Amino acid sequence: EDKVVQSPLSLVVHEGDTVTLNCSYEVTNFRSLLWYKQEKKAPTFLFMLTSSGIEKKSGRLSSILDKKELSSILNITATQTGDSAIYLCVIAQGAQKLVFGQGTRLTINP
Amino acid sequence: EAQVTQNPRYLITVTGKKLTVTCSQNMNHEYMSWYRQDPGLGLRQIYYSMNVEVTDKGDVPEGYKVSRKEKRNFPLILESPSPNQTSLYFCASSLGGGGPSTDTQYFGPGTRLTVL
Numbered sequence: 001e002d003k004v005v006q007s008p009l010s011l012v013v014h015e016g017d018t019v020t021l022n023c024s025y026e027v028t029n030f031r032s033l034l035w036y037k038q039e040k041k042a043p044t045f046l047f048m049l050t051s052s053g054i055e056k057k058s059g060r061l062s063s064i065l066d067k068k069e070l071s072s073i074l075n076i077t078a079t080q081t082g083d084s085a086i087y088l089c090v091i092a093q094g095a096q097k098l099v100f101g102q103g104t105r106l107t108i109n110p
Numbered sequence: 111e112a113q114v115t116q117n118p119r120y121l122i123t124v125t126g127k128k129l130t131v132t133c134s135q136n137m138n139h140e141y142m143s144w145y146r147q148d149p150g151l152g153l154r155q156i157y158y159s160m161n162v163e164v165t166d167k168g169d170v171p172e173g174y175k176v177s178r179k180e181k182r183n184f185p186l187i188l189e190s191p192s193p194n195q196t197s198l199y200f201c202a203s204s205l206g207g208g209g210p211s212t213d214t215q216y217f218g219p220g221t222r223l224t225v226l
Contacts, residue, residue, distance in 0.1 A: 031211035042200060042217035043153075088153065092211030096141065096160060097168060100153040 002027040004101035006089050012107045015081060021074040021104045023089030033065050033072050036088040038103070043088055046074070076106075084108045112137045114218035116201050122224045123191060131186045131221050133201030139216075141209040142184040143168070144176065146197040147220075153200070159184055160207040191225040198222050 004025045013019055023033070032050045036043035047056045049065035049072060056063050060083075063074045076083055089101040114135045123129055135142065143158035145168075155168030159178040173195055175187040184203075188195060199221045204213040 034210060034215075041220050044217070045214045048214070090153075090210075092209065094211075096158055096166075096207075096209035096211060098143075098155050098210060099169075100155075102150075102152045 002091070002093070002099045004089055004091050004099050006087075006101035006104050008104060009102060010105045010107075012109060013079060015079060015108055015110050017079050017108075018075065018077045019079060019106065021076075021087050021089075021106070022071065023073070023101055024069075024071040025089075025091050025099070025101075026070060027091045027093060027099055029094030030067075030091060031094050032092045034090040034092060034098075035063055035072075035074050036090060038086040038088060039084075046087075079108045081108045081110055112216075114201055114203055114216050116199075116218040116221050118221060119219060120222050122226065124226050125192055126190050129188050129191060129223075131188075131199060131201075131223070133184045133186065133218060134182050135184075135203040135216070136182065137203065137205070137216070138181065139203035139205050140181070140207040141204045141213070141215075142178065143202050143209070143215075144174070144184070144186050145200045145202065146170065146195075147200065148197050156186070156199075158209065160209065164207075191223075193225050196223060196225050 035046040047063045052067040086103040091099045144156040157176040159165045201218040204215040
């Protein structure tokens, strides 16, 4: 059975801290790994990773995929209260299907 | 403004009363998809469509129907809703038929459905 597991499920840190969110997967027909941020409502796209070892960066956020270990991490440096959200790890499979992780609920306290 | 719209945003209905949730995108996207989000279960894909008249089942298609007669619209139909279909529903679209594995996926604002 295809599955995506995120850890931790919940994380509370102080503003300014650096956090690392983890995602591991076991799926068939892997095509890409996606990270989304979900605040109050709809998820918004962060990164798409297809190649192992190539870091993607956007401001204070960065992510990397390890296809050998079947995992990915999402790093957020110098966290701000606006980073508080649920972060979703998603695997896109060859047939345009998606498998979602449970999400990591990140809370940044001022 | 480029966007995915859903209607209604909130709906309370009763068991067995047929309903349709509409989804429309103005970005000329080929791929569209429906998801439901439930506490503890996360997001799950219901149906997706790679282009007009091309639809396929996701992980939880039971109790739902979809159609894709035009590129911009992808309605979700519940022929006989039941309480276990109470959920938050998202429609999403992405540019090419390859879907979110190759192109950024944009989500609609969500429809919160309650079936009594």
